[in-house]
Amino acid sequence: MEWFTITIDGREVSVPKGTTVLEACRMNNIPVPTLCHDPELTPSGACRLCVVQIEGMRNLPPSCVTQVAQGMKIETQNPKVRAARKTILELLVANHPLDCMTCEKMGNCSLAEYAYEYGVKGDVFAGEKRDLPVDNANPFIIRDPNKCILCGKCIKACTEIQGKSRLDFSFRGFNTQVGPAYNIPLNESDCDFCGSCVSVCPVGALTEKQMAGKGRPWEVTKVQTTCPFCGVGCNFDLNVKDGQVIGVTSNPQAPVNGKALCVKGRFGMDMIYSSRRVTTPLIRKDGVLVPAEWDEALDLVASKFREIKDAYGPNALAALSSAHCTNEENYLMQKFMRAVIGTNNVDHCART
């Protein structure tokens, strides 16, 4: 592999040929703001916020679509670069609602983060603001086109990760919008509700409906875990606030799936709190299942198992283990049947 030596903000670094300037900066912990960039998506150079100055180039090139060359001298924070970025942010904020205090994205909004860093208040370019209807008709996603900054990441996630291409830009100029064909609500479109678009949205244009109003990012603990549904083994973060799971967010480090999930993994975890949950032992008395203490239930099971084993032998007992339980639990179940009961009568439904 060919390596290039370049200089970023006076620091000499080496990066492999084919690296973009943005990647070179991030590899070396040099911050560059981006709104439309995502490592899982092809770069588009749409938001222009990642502009840098490169010696010998006439304009300020967007670093996400500029490849490094040997000896390149890059400046990421000089006044000219910062002024250009600030203007871009002023233009975005000029047509963005400033209801941040009630916005779901507060604390996790890239636009707000950069506006804060660059001192953008939205008072430079006063003008018309969008007033479009919010799409809230489906159970999973709230789509507020008024907050959209047209970065195009949701479009790319739907096309490049999901291969579905359900979203695209429509109209032109000030009227540009992102949505499904004919701008119909998501639930009337062919959207599968995988939520990949939500996982990449840098602002509050696409948010999880089930998590709305349930907690701020700084109040939430994220616990990486493996999805309980199919055998793909997607990982995601359970979002926990005050001991309650309030929803699921993508974990970009997930080894199998990255940020991609399906409708079940992303939006099905309210099943944890389903009213069908059984949360106390039940014993059948006079034909009816009634609540019981653990000791009573376990003593009963142990004595019945012993009784049946003594009367009919260990092979009169059997167990169904579970393809939904953990490895450790399956191990314990087969050990219980083999070593404690004394039978190989243990199976589960997915022997195929």
Next chain:
Amino acid sequence: MAGLATSFGSGAMTNSINEIPNAEVMFVIGSNTTEAHPVIGTKMRQALAKGAKLIVVDPRCIDLAEQADVWLRLRPGTDIALVNGIMHIILAKGWEDRGFIAERTEGFEKLKETLQKYTPEYTSQITGVPAEQLEEAARIYATAERAQIFYTLGITEHSCGTDNVLSLANLSMLTGHIGKESTGVNPLRGQNNVQGACDMGALPNVYPGYQQVSNPEVRAKFEAAWGVPLDPNPGFMIPDMFDAAVNKQLRALYIMGEDPVMTDADANHVRKGLKALDFLVVQEIFLSETALLADVVLPGASFAEKTGTVTNTERRFQMVNQAIKPLGNAKPDGEIICELANRMGYPFPYASSAEVMEEIAQLTPQFAGISHERLGTQGLQWPVPTADHPGTKFLHKGKFNRGKGLFVPCENQLPHEQPDKEYPLLLNTGRKLSHYNVFTQSSEGLIKNSPEELAELNPIDAKQIGISDGDVVKVASRRGELNTKVKVTERVPAGMLFMTLHYAGSPTNVLTNGAYDKVTKTYEYKVCGVKVSKL
């Protein structure tokens, strides 16, 4: 699992999920991947966007069929004939990999003999697939540099399921498409821990790591580790259990995290078996249809409430990390089993699931290098024989686990029950995108999104029966009946009714046939005869 273990020596997906986007050719048979394994489906679509070729074999016009280079709409239950026919063409055209066959396999001559009669004409007659399409599929698959087969329950849930799998293994070996990156045979596992439940020996004939209970040396190892004598005879498989319960050979059943009343074929027979037991214990997170029949219900904890590991379809052990306390008085399933063992005089003294994993690693060579600590956020793909082994991305590189790959020729076999005059429609079953088995119905959002069964019926049949889209109909088989709403669509061929297994209101498995594969005893969920009538 049994099929691939016979052919290759190991019953698991040979490749990794992240090899899919770089696929050159994908041969998808009996797998509605984009709905049943959605994120693998997205990886397949990524491969298609990069120019990969796709062969789909499915009686239904599934999403992937619409994107396929060739879609083979076979008659359900004729997979062996179809694969044999494709292999016949490959041999006739000289597209086989002679070097691979000579060096790495055995049994080729017998296969060749069996394939003789599967001419394109004969195969076409059995499968209903035009000969040109068979040849096109053979050409695309055999002449590729890298080609992967993907299958799931559309292959295994037949009374000839094991032979279906053996046939696919034959196809891969005939063309040398195995043991390389993006090249192999890939069964996509159903639930989150199907692979792990098998790996852990929750099977009547093997201890963890597929170590045979009938092998005296293996048994001696486990007897020494567990300190008790162990039964040398394999136990009951699931269908045997319900039969044994009915004839009082089996008296007590302990069910953990399964709902056989909803998910096993011929549900009425299952119910009868469960009711015949002296004692039924159900350990569950939901008050399921099966739990409602129990003498004792023990409340388990959901995945969010416990720590442990699960193994995905690509053999990757991954962590399940506890996020919240168990709800109410619920307890993690592992803890409940330990408390029962303690009460029965055999202490299970584990302080954590990590300690259980240590014991698994000690007793199972292929997991010897796995610990919770090592799994971290990225997991490890087995085999992981030592503590510094990095895990195994794809299997059978250079050598099969059993040494040489074994060709096992198979003849086409008819499904146990075919449609007839009385039950003229073929019932096919499966999943849909928005639900997972009988689990996700507890999610309010998912139920709102997809509230009820919509059985798929071809317009020709709908017209003949006199029903239209959205009507509620009665569906009956020899074993039971139910009501369901109907969606009239050409997604299914004429003569077929397709239903999912997701809804208690339309419990499809009262209809399905309890016939099963002779080796794995997997039920034939995919084919039986039904009749549809107006209400």
